[in-house]
Amino acid sequence: MLGYPAHFGQMECVRMIASPRYSEKRVGYLGAMMLLDEKQDASLLITNSIKNDLSHSNQYVQSLALCTLACMGSAEMCRDLAPEIDRLLRASNSYIKKKAALCAVHIVRKVQDLGELFAPAARSLLSEKNHGVLHGAVVLITELCERNPETLERFRKTVPDLVQIMKGLVISGYSPEHDVAGISDPFLQVRILRLLRILGRNNEAASDAMNDLLAQVATNTDSTKTVGNAVLYETVLTVLDIKSESGLRVLAVNILGRFLLNNDRNIRYIAMTSLQRIVGTDHNAVQRHRGTIVDCLKDQDASVKRRALELSLALVSASNIRSMMKELLLFLSSCPPELRAQAASGIFYAAERYAPSQRWHIDTILHVLTTAGGDVRDETVPNLIQLITNASELHCYTVHKLYRALLNDISQQSLVQVACWCIGEYGDLLLRGECHETEPAQVTEDDVLDALETVLQSHMSSPATRGFALTSTMKLSTRITDNVDRIRSIVSIYGSCIDVELQQRAVEYNALFKKYDHMRAAVLERMPVIEKNSPGHTNGESAGEPMKEIQPPKVKQREPLLPQQPANQVCDLLGLLGGSEEPLQPSPAPGLSLNTASTAGGDLLDLLGGLEPTPPAPAPTVTVYEKDGVTLTLSCEKQSDSVLTVTLTASNSTDSDMSSFTLQAAVPKSVQLHMKAPSGDFLPARGAAKVTQLVVLNNPNKVNLKMRIRVSYTSQGSAFQDTVQIDSFPGLSAAGH
Amino acid sequence: MGGTSGLVKGGGRWLISPEGNAVLIFKMQFMLLFSRQGKLRLQKWYVPLSDKEKKKITRELVQTVLARKPKMCSFLEWRDLKIVYKRYASLYFCCAIEDQDNELITLEIIHRYVELLDKYFGSVCELDIIFNFEKAYFILDEFLLGGEAQETSKKNVLKAIEQADLLQEPRHEYFNVPVY
Numbered sequence: 001m002l003g004y005p006a007h008f009g010q011m012e013c014v015r016m017i018a019s020p021r022y023s024e025k026r027v028g029y030l031g032a033m034m035l036l037d038e039k040q041d042a043s044l045l046i047t048n049s050i051k052n053d054l055s056h057s058n059q060y061v062q063s064l065a066l067c068t069l070a071c072m073g074s075a076e077m078c079r080d081l082a083p084e085i086d087r088l089l090r091a092s093n094s095y096i097k098k099k100a101a102l103c104a105v106h107i108v109r110k111v112q113d114l115g116e117l118f119a120p121a122a123r124s125l126l127s128e129k130n131h132g133v134l135h136g137a138v139v140l141i142t143e144l145c146e147r148n149p150e151t152l153e154r155f156r157k158t159v160p161d162l163v164q165i166m167k168g169l170v171i172s173g174y175s176p177e178h179d180v181a182g183i184s185d186p187f188l189q190v191r192i193l194r195l196l197r198i199l200g201r202n203n204e205a206a207s208d209a210m211n212d213l214l215a216q217v218a219t220n221t222d223s224t225k226t227v228g229n230a231v232l233y234e235t236v237l238t239v240l241d242i243k244s245e246s247g248l249r250v251l252a253v254n255i256l257g258r259f260l261l262n263n264d265r266n267i268r269y270i271a272m273t274s275l276q277r278i279v280g281t282d283h284n285a286v287q288r289h290r291g292t293i294v295d296c297l298k299d300q301d302a303s304v305k306r307r308a309l310e311l312s313l314a315l316v317s318a319s320n321i322r323s324m325m326k327e328l329l330l331f332l333s334s335c336p337p338e339l340r341a342q343a344a345s346g347i348f349y350a351a352e353r354y355a356p357s358q359r360w361h362i363d364t365i366l367h368v369l370t371t372a373g374g375d376v377r378d379e380t381v382p383n384l385i386q387l388i389t390n391a392s393e394l395h396c397y398t399v400h401k402l403y404r405a406l407l408n409d410i411s412q413q414s415l416v417q418v419a420c421w422c423i424g425e426y427g428d429l430l431l432r433g434e435c436h437e438t439e440p441a442q443v444t445e446d447d448v449l450d451a452l453e454t455v456l457q458s459h460m461s462s463p464a465t466r467g468f469a470l471t472s473t474m475k476l477s478t479r480i481t482d483n484v485d486r487i488r489s490i491v492s493i494y495g496s497c498i499d500v501e502l503q504q505r506a507v508e509y510n511a512l513f514k515k516y517d518h519m520r521a522a523v524l525e526r527m528p529v530i531e532k533n534s535p536g537h538t539n540g541e542s543a544g545e546p547m548k549e550i551q552p553p554k555v556k557q558r559e560p561l562l563p564q565q566p567a568n569q570v571c572d573l574l575g576l577l578g579g580s581e582e583p584l585q586p587s588p589a590p591g592l593s594l595n596t597a598s599t600a601g602g603d604l605l606d607l608l609g610g611l612e613p614t615p616p617a618p619a620p621t622v623t624v625y626e627k628d629g630v631t632l633t634l635s636c637e638k639q640s641d642s643v644l645t646v647t648l649t650a651s652n653s654t655d656s657d658m659s660s661f662t663l664q665a666a667v668p669k670s671v672q673l674h675m676k677a678p679s680g681d682f683l684p685a686r687g688a689a690k691v692t693q694l695v696v697l698n699n700p701n702k703v704n705l706k707m708r709i710r711v712s713y714t715s716q717g718s719a720f721q722d723t724v725q726i727d728s729f730p731g732l733s734a735a736g737h
Numbered sequence: 738m739g740g741t742s743g744l745v746k747g748g749g750r751w752l753i754s755p756e757g758n759a760v761l762i763f764k765m766q767f768m769l770l771f772s773r774q775g776k777l778r779l780q781k782w783y784v785p786l787s788d789k790e791k792k793k794i795t796r797e798l799v800q801t802v803l804a805r806k807p808k809m810c811s812f813l814e815w816r817d818l819k820i821v822y823k824r825y826a827s828l829y830f831c832c833a834i835e836d837q838d839n840e841l842i843t844l845e846i847i848h849r850y851v852e853l854l855d856k857y858f859g860s861v862c863e864l865d866i867i868f869n870f871e872k873a874y875f876i877l878d879e880f881l882l883g884g885e886a887q888e889t890s891k892k893n894v895l896k897a898i899e900q901a902d903l904l905q906e907p908r909h910e911y912f913n914v915p916v917y
Binding site: 022023026028030033034037038039058063066067070071072074098099102103105106109131132135136161174176178180184185188190194226227229230233234237265266267269270300301302303304305306364672 | 897
């Protein structure tokens with residue numbers, strides 16, 4: 001029994017219980033309570049003994065039986081013996097009555113329907129004088145009322161009686177038998193208060209009847225000792241739960257305020273627990289105590305800290321967000337590990353709702369990630385990224401901060417992921433070195449690539465983080481100028497990485513470098529601003545999902561266009577398909593490419609002729625290149641303030657066909673170029689057909705627009721290449737740059 | 738926090754009443770007494786749990802409580818229960834109550850039990866409880882029934898124990914040892 005196994009004792013217990021000797025019964029019942037519970041089969045064997053002992057002439061034997069039944073009685077036993085208990089409730093001495101009452105409580109907990117059986121007896125017990133019986137009766141009535149609303153209705157009539165009893169306890173003189181530190185029978189007082197709470201809930205009349213009493217108890221109870229505070233606590237809980245008048249509520253909240261200032265940690269703890277319950281309804285009243293509550297955040301005790309954290313988070317509002325956040329962030333850096341996740345998510349939620357400015361919001365999130373990055377939820381990363389993309393004027397500031405944070409510490413995965421993403425997106429801003437909002441760092445391209453490589457190679461980085469790092473390294477290839485080769489080598493190394501995800505990415509990026517280099521700029525250009533689906537929502541899976549999907553298949557998005565390349569590149573694609581090392585193609589593409597390859601050319605043009613939007617003639621055309629029989633004309637159309645569509649048309653006036661005809665274009669740095677698919681790559685002789693290429697230019701900074709075009713083709717078995725520079729665009733000069 | 742399903746069987750915590758309101762049920766689930774070295778001296782369970790579950794709970798709880806520093810709060814949240822504990826000399830008295838119970842009155846219950854032990858054994862110490870553990874249980878069973886206080890008067894509890902002790906047959910009657 002002192003923690004040693006004792007299964008062998010079970011049958012002995014059964015035997016001893018049946019013995020006529022009191023000593024044996026006593027020990028037998030004790031053993032039964034210790035070793036048997038309702039799950040054991042042997043417990044059924046004692047049902048009969050209990051039944052007999054319940055009617056024993058000796059009250060101490062009866063008490064043994066009652067005690068055992070109340071401790072481990074199973075539902076069947078309870079059903080069997082309930083009538084016995086009811087009999088004992090009515091006709092026996094107070095010693096047995098009080099035990100029978102608590103036994104009835106156990107029965108009702110086990111078999112709810114039997115509650116009806118005990119209700120009348122319970123009612124009559126309230127007129128007893130014996131405190132033990134009263135206590136048992138109150139507990140029984142509480143149990144009955146909680147489980148059955150009809151019983152609750154019936155027992156509401158007892159409120160005046162209960163008030164009387166309570167008054168008797170509070171006002172009457174010193175009763176040595178039940179006194180505890182000046183409070184007369186605190187156990188009974190607490191139970192009565194609890195019952196009053198249940199009866200007064202949602203009921204005006206009952207609440208009115210107990211108003212005076214509650215006020216009296218609240219003011220008269222001595223609160224220097226724990227026991228007084230226990231009664232006050234129960235009173236406060238009751239007042240807050242029933243429909244009390246406002247004066248009484250204020251009194252209750254004031255009591256809680258006093259508790260908060262108490263030296264005893266226990267009292268402060270329960271004060272905060274109760275305040276938590278009313279912070280929704282009596283927000284202003286609780287706000288008054290905000291200072292004390294925030295101080296409790298610094299308490300040594302983990303339980304107090306937990307309560308203080310919950311309450312502080314509930315008290316955050318638009319007016320106190322800045323000061324509260326300071327305290328909360330301070331707390332986060334020193335809080336116990338089990339509270340970190342809760343604190344972090346609470347901070348995010350509060351920041352989301354009440355952020356005074358975007359920069360503050362981003363700063364706060366970064367701070368949390370630096371201190372507790374390991375404990376934040378997964379959707380924090382996409383949420384933060386979305387927030388950053390939305391705050392476009394802060395890109396420079398954000399990327400600087402994140403870069404510095406990354407240099408400091410690469411162990412916090414969420415932080416590292418966000419930092420990598422930002423460096424990849426806004427690396428050019430980082431390298432530019434100028435920043436209004438924070439001190440710019442002199443960062444060279446090598447430094448940035450070093451940082452990313454460290455993340456890639458570190459054993460602390462999770463696979464997802466390494467994926468982020470690899471993608472941003474790739475993105476940087478379009479944003480930096482000197483170290484593209486370094487990037488190529490990094491990317492090609494990871495082409496044989498064990499991690500399948502990284503390998504896939506590396507191989508795709510490799511392909512981007514090798515075969516689709518002209519598309520690289522378009523593929524890796526700046527991401528558009530992500531739309532928020534539900535504003536003000538921390539758990540924005542909506543933002544999360546599109547984010548996650550945009551990232552990896554970003555390269556895949558381009559694939560459907562690839563089969564529309566000129567025929568030779570389609571054959572290349574077939575080569576890729578045949579190679580099967582590079583899982584580039586999603587399902588529509590192979591079908592398309594196989595189709596077009598089999599019907600050499602004509603179908604291709606038809607297919608693509610349908611796809612390609614034919615630009616209307618009215619735009620003025622200018623011949624920009626004419627050499628060796630190849631004529632290139634250009635026309636442009638303004639789509640919007642900064643967007644211009646340029647159409648290049650090529651024709652062949654020689655006597656021999658030209659194949660593999662491709663055009664590549666380059667524009668000044670700040671202009672964004674987007675080359676659509678050409679109509680084909682075959683220029684038949686004598687201008688039988690033309691090849692058209694659409695180019696979309698975005699010139700947000702309105703710089704002087706220039707374009708350099710490289711023409712390459714194969715004619716009569718030899719390859720030709722030439723470059724032409726276009727400095728003026730027709731139609732553009734008229735409208736102005 | 739997983740695997741707590743065993744804990745709330747039979748005892749019940751929140752029931753949903755027919756109207757759909759959550760209904761509070763107040764109940765002490767168990768009481769444990771253990772020494773500073775983690776040895777269990779008394780265990781009283783008011784909810785049906787298997788032996789294995791009991792051992793697991795005991796082990797975890799003892800560890801958690803012993804790890805607390807001296808001046809800390811007497812209440813801690815553990816799984817989905819509130820634990821109220823107090824240290825008296827070399828023994829920790831630990832009660833598990835349900836979420837809505839009044840923690841302060843539980844402290845008073847613990848204190849009352851200690852007072853009863855003290856009165857009965859006369860300046861009780863841990864050894865008394867080790868060598869007379871059945872008496873400790875008898876006293877507890879006179880004070881609490883089914884997890885609730887049954888007698889709020891100290892005097893009455895002690896009187897009842899006294900009477901019951903008198904009923905105990907003297908040893909020679911059931912050991913058949915002749916009295917010289």
